[in-house]
Amino acid sequence: MVCFSGGQDSTTCLFWALKHFEEVETVCFAYGQNHSLEIEQARGIAADAGVPFRLLDVSLLGQLAPNSLTDASIKMDQEKPADSYPNTFVPGRNMVFLTFAAIVARNKGIFHLVTGVSEADFSGYPDCRDTFIRSLNTTLNLAMDEQFVIHTPLMDKDKSEVWRMSDELGVFDLVRTRTLTCYNGIIADGCGHCPACKLRREGLEKYLNTK
Numbered sequence: 001m002v003c004f005s006g007g008q009d010s011t012t013c014l015f016w017a018l019k020h021f022e023e024v025e026t027v028c029f030a031y032g033q034n035h036s037l038e039i040e041q042a043r044g045i046a047a048d049a050g051v052p053f054r055l056l057d058v059s060l061l062g063q064l065a066p067n068s069l070t071d072a073s074i075k076m077d078q079e080k081p082a083d084s085y086p087n088t089f090v091p092g093r094n095m096v097f098l099t100f101a102a103i104v105a106r107n108k109g110i111f112h113l114v115t116g117v118s119e120a121d122f123s124g125y126p127d128c129r130d131t132f133i134r135s136l137n138t139t140l141n142l143a144m145d146e147q148f149v150i151h152t153p154l155m156d157k158d159k160s161e162v163w164r165m166s167d168e169l170g171v172f173d174l175v176r177t178r179t180l181t182c183y184n185g186i187i188a189d190g191c192g193h194c195p196a197c198k199l200r201r202e203g204l205e206k207y208l209n210t211k
Helices: 008-020 037-049 060-064 093-107 130-144 159-168 172-178 195-210
Strands: 026-030 053-057 112-114 149-151
Touching: 008 037, 008 112, 008 159, 008 172, 026 037, 026 093, 037 053, 037 172, 053 093, 093 112, 093 130, 130 149, 159 172, 159 195
Parallel strands: 026 053, 112 149
Antiparallel strands: none
């Protein structure tokens, strides 16, 4: 079961999962994000990949704490503040996503969960840390008396290495032209100036220069 947003990272993880598992499904989340176009991109990519797609409404998440990804009136931080996380941080997002993914997966007899979190993310979100994923994995197993395994294929990779992985998986062009990573909701290369676009572009340039 792949936590799937239609972005660069989760799309790379989808095709990683297709390489490593015989059957793959996806679960996508509507959490009140400003740009729901990413959901439609995810739906289309999943359809073309021939994998089931399920959308869950967890929009309450976006209402619980102010952040620029769910409240368009908040001006997005362009850099990480020195003493806190950027306002693109949605508290508890990965915990909620993986918990709901595990519930859906358990009912289908699926016990492998895949997520595209990475400690190399520019912002250092706390719910992207390997220690958090390990802790949540243990908690889910205890909560449901099952043996889930959370896979994080990108955990130690920077964006250039993620581009390399997509190329090795044969989906470089798909990831480059059809995924939506941009915080301003623009497909492919995006707006070019939001933090997500900068990180994506810098990784792409680094990969192409070392290819």
